[in-house]
Amino acid sequence: MSGSNPLAILFFFVFIALTLGVTYWAAKRTKTTEHFYAAGHGVTGFQNGLALAGDYMSAASFLGIAGLVALNGFDGLIYSTGWLVGWPIILFLIAEPLRNLGKYTFSDVVAYRLQQRPVRIAAVIGTMAVVLTYLIAQMVGAGTLIKLLFSLDYTLAVVIVGIVMMTYVLFGGMLATTWVQIIKACLLLGGAVVLAVLVLAQFGFNPTALFAKAAELNGKQVLEPGTKVVTGAWDAVSLGLALMFGTAGLPHILMRFYTVPDAKQARISVVWATIWIGGFYLITFVLGFGAMVLVGMKEVVGAGGGGNMAAPLLANAVGGSAFFGFICAVAFATILAVVAGLTLSGAAALSHDIWVNVVKGGQASEREQLKVARIAAVILGVCAIVLGIIFQGQNIAYMVGLTFSIAASANFPALVLAIFWRRFTTWGAVTAIVLGTVSTLVLLYCGPTIQVDILKNDIAEVSKQWVVLPAQESLPDHYDSVVSVGDRGLAAHAGTGCRGRLCRGGAPRHLGGIG
Numbered sequence: 001m002s003g004s005n006p007l008a009i010l011f012f013f014v015f016i017a018l019t020l021g022v023t024y025w026a027a028k029r030t031k032t033t034e035h036f037y038a039a040g041h042g043v044t045g046f047q048n049g050l051a052l053a054g055d056y057m058s059a060a061s062f063l064g065i066a067g068l069v070a071l072n073g074f075d076g077l078i079y080s081t082g083w084l085v086g087w088p089i090i091l092f093l094i095a096e097p098l099r100n101l102g103k104y105t106f107s108d109v110v111a112y113r114l115q116q117r118p119v120r121i122a123a124v125i126g127t128m129a130v131v132l133t134y135l136i137a138q139m140v141g142a143g144t145l146i147k148l149l150f151s152l153d154y155t156l157a158v159v160i161v162g163i164v165m166m167t168y169v170l171f172g173g174m175l176a177t178t179w180v181q182i183i184k185a186c187l188l189l190g191g192a193v194v195l196a197v198l199v200l201a202q203f204g205f206n207p208t209a210l211f212a213k214a215a216e217l218n219g220k221q222v223l224e225p226g227t228k229v230v231t232g233a234w235d236a237v238s239l240g241l242a243l244m245f246g247t248a249g250l251p252h253i254l255m256r257f258y259t260v261p262d263a264k265q266a267r268i269s270v271v272w273a274t275i276w277i278g279g280f281y282l283i284t285f286v287l288g289f290g291a292m293v294l295v296g297m298k299e300v301v302g303a304g305g306g307g308n309m310a311a312p313l314l315a316n317a318v319g320g321s322a323f324f325g326f327i328c329a330v331a332f333a334t335i336l337a338v339v340a341g342l343t344l345s346g347a348a349a350l351s352h353d354i355w356v357n358v359v360k361g362g363q364a365s366e367r368e369q370l371k372v373a374r375i376a377a378v379i380l381g382v383c384a385i386v387l388g389i390i391f392q393g394q395n396i397a398y399m400v401g402l403t404f405s406i407a408a409s410a411n412f413p414a415l416v417l418a419i420f421w422r423r424f425t426t427w428g429a430v431t432a433i434v435l436g437t438v439s440t441l442v443l444l445y446c447g448p449t450i451q452v453d454i455l456k457n458d459i460a461e462v463s464k465q466w467v468v469l470p471a472q473e474s475l476p477d478h479y480d481s482v483v484s485v486g487d488r489g490l491a492a493h494a495g496t497g498c499r500g501r502l503c504r505g506g507a508p509r510h511l512g513g514i515g
Contacts, residue, residue, distance in 0.1 A: 002451055008149050008325030015187075018163065019180050019336070020416050023168050026176035033369045036102040036173035037348050038258040043178055045265035049272025052256050054084075054181030054272065056247075057188055057280055058134075058338040058400065059155045063141050063331055065281075066314070067307025070300050073214065073222025076288060079401060080281035082240050086247025087277065091270040094248050097419045099257045099266040104352045105345070106254040106411065109435075110418040111357075114426040120353040122433040126410040127251045127353075129437045132383060134250075135339065137399035139388025140442040141333040144308050149328050155389050161335065162385040168340045169347065169377045174259060177340045182339035184330075189276060191330040195311070198318040199290035207286065214289050218297065222289075238401020239401060246404025249412030252338075254343035289315050309480035343380045402444055411435030 030036050043051065061083070070078030102108035107123030139158050146157035203209040204322050214222050247253070257266045291300055291310035294317045303309035311329060316324035349374040356364045364372075391399065414432035417424045 001299035005175055006142050006325075007322050008328045012149060012332060015333050019168065019176075019183065019333075020451050021181070022179045026172035026179065030171075030173040030175055032094040033104075033352075033373070034368050035175060036373060037255070037344075039178050041172040041259060041261050045260060045268030046272055047178070048256060048260050048265065048269035050185045050276065051178045051181040051259075052253065052269055052273035053280070054188070054274035054337050055189030055211070055256060055336075055341045056253060056277055057185065058138060058334065059402050060272045061280065061284065062188060062192070062334050063145075063311055064137070064400065065307040065356055066287045066291060066311040067300065067309070069285065070291035070295070070310040071297055071307045071364035073148060073218070073289075074225050078225070078236065079125045079241060079243065080284055082243025082404075083247060084274075084281055086244045087270060087274040088246065089248045090253075091274070093258055093416060093419070094254070095266040096263040098415075099260065099263045100255060102258060104255070104258055105348050105350070107353050108413055110414050112427055113419065114418075114424075114429055117358050118426055119429045120357050122430040123411075123414070124349045125436045126348060126406070126414070126433040127439060130249070130251055130407045131342050131349075131380070132387060132404040133406060134252075134400065135380070135384040136340045136387045136391045137403065138335050138342070139384050140391055140393070140399065141308055141422050142332065142339070143388055143392065145312070145328060145331055145335070148303070148309060148312065154392055158385055158388040161339070162388075164339065164380060165336055165339045165343060165384070166381040168336070169343045169381075170374050171313065174255075174344060177337070178256075178259060178343055178413040180333075180340060181337040184333040185276065187330045188296035188334055189280060191327055192280060192287065194509040195315055195318070195327065196286045196290075197281045198323075198444055199286055199294065201319065202290075202294065202335065210286070210289050210293060212329060213293050217293060222292065235358045238405075242401060242405040242408045245408035245499075246406070249410065249415065250404075251349065251411065252341040254267050254415075255343075255348060256344045287311055287314060290318070294318060339384065343384070346380045347373045347376040350379075405444070406437060406440045409440045410434075419457060443495075474504075 029040075032040075034040055045335070065076060068079065070076075098106065098109055101112050105127070107120050107125070107127070110123055111119035139161060142161040143154045143158040146152060146160060147154050148158070152160075168180060172180075200207065200210065203213065211223060257269070259271055260266050288310065291314040295310065299313060300307050300310045305312055312324060312328050315327035319327075326513050351369055355372045356362060356369055360368075389479045410433045413436060414429050417432060418429060
């Protein structure tokens with residue numbers, strides 16, 4: 001579908017007006033760094049569960065997975081499965097100690113009993129690598145969607161999204177971001193359910209009839225795993241590791257646990273988030289195959305964006321122009337909510353970790369901290385716009401998969417070892433984050449996404465298979481390095497003792513003090 005859609009534009013502006021109203025309301029209540037970063041710790045477990053779902057169900061979840069399934073069949077669901085199974089890890093290992101020990105960022109926990117400066121600098125490297133690569137996926141989806149909605153140039157569309165996103169973060173902070181995410185989660189869940197019902201109504205509410213039709217039109221291979229998205233056992237293992245462990249290493253997700261008043265509410269929020277996210281990923285299965293059958297692969301590919309427009313095109317096919325407009329507005333809400341959360345977490349890393357704790361040694365006024373945080377948000381917004389333009393046309397689910405490789409290889413190991421391993425040292429933490437980040441980025445740079453799609457170079461099939469999804473290489477290798485650093489005691493002067501709460505804060509008894 002091409003050309004501007006008046007109803008889609010109307011829904012778009014209604015959402016913008018609603019969220020800007022929320023931002024205005026939140027801005028009047030955001031006076032301190034605690035409000036800016038953590039919404040004053042006043043969000044309930046149920047509210048935070050919805051906000052977590054809104055933050056996590058990104059453009060990759062809605063647009064990317066639907067597109068992958070529409071173009072590849074059953075194989076595309078490996079992303080939704082991997083993203084979902086990471087939540088029990090957060091529930092049982094991360095949520096409670098993170099809330100008990102941290103203040104605004106995950107590096108508060110990692111640096112709790114170690115030297116602050118080197119650990120926080122390393123943590124910012126890992127955070128910014130995750131945030132910037134994740135922003136790429138969201139901005140690509142947003143640019144493609146706004147281009148479809150308004151028939152605007154892709155570059156201008158990305159710039160518009162960047163400006164709106166910066167408005168949320170600059171003025172409303174975490175309070176505005178939280179409510180934008182809650183609104184987005186409700187709209188996305190409601191819209192996806194209605195769309196799935198409309199699709200199933202075409203097949204007598206019988207999902208097997210839908211799958212049978214897909215196989216009839218496109219061959220039985222669309223119902224078989226391991227055919228297109230993953231091309232071998234190692235590819236599947238690597239992607240699974242990245243998605244499962246990467247979930248527990250995303251800074252914008254971890255930051256949300258500081259918005260609740262205590263550890264109990266943190267656990268409750270994870271349970272609610274898992275319910276909403278799990279239900280949503282089941283729905284994307286229907287949406288992807290619905291687009292394959294009712295829209296067609298050629299039309300999905302012809303809309304551009306690597307299949308990212310499958311869900312909006314499906315909405316137009318089963319619900320007409322009005323429903324198409326609503327789904328486009330929901331998709332845009334999805335992107336804005338995630339981008340706002342990412343920008344806020346990146347700004348927190350630059351201001352709280354670098355400026356306050358490294359540059360100022362913990363001595364900075366509230367006004368100064370807020371000023372630096374807002375400047376950092378603007379810088380991140382500009383970077384997001386530039387990167388979104390450079391990576392035009394990439395499938396956003398795949399791009400997010402690369403982001404999860406970084407989070408799984410850098411942030412997650414450092415966080416888990418800081419919580420559970422008594423002998424974890426300063427240089428062990430630095431090694432965990434820096435080696436994980438650098439090795440993953442190097443492997444990504446050598447891979448086909450950069451070398452072939454961006455730089456237009458040729459690459460041998462053997463090299464392509466080795467570096468498509470780098471978690472299988474970077475995650476085990478750098479775990480060995482971290483343990484080696486800890487065992488050799490290269491940073492024994494940093495103190496290897498365990499402050500009481502660190503080893504007891506929510507850790508299962510049989511895991512407290514590994515090593």
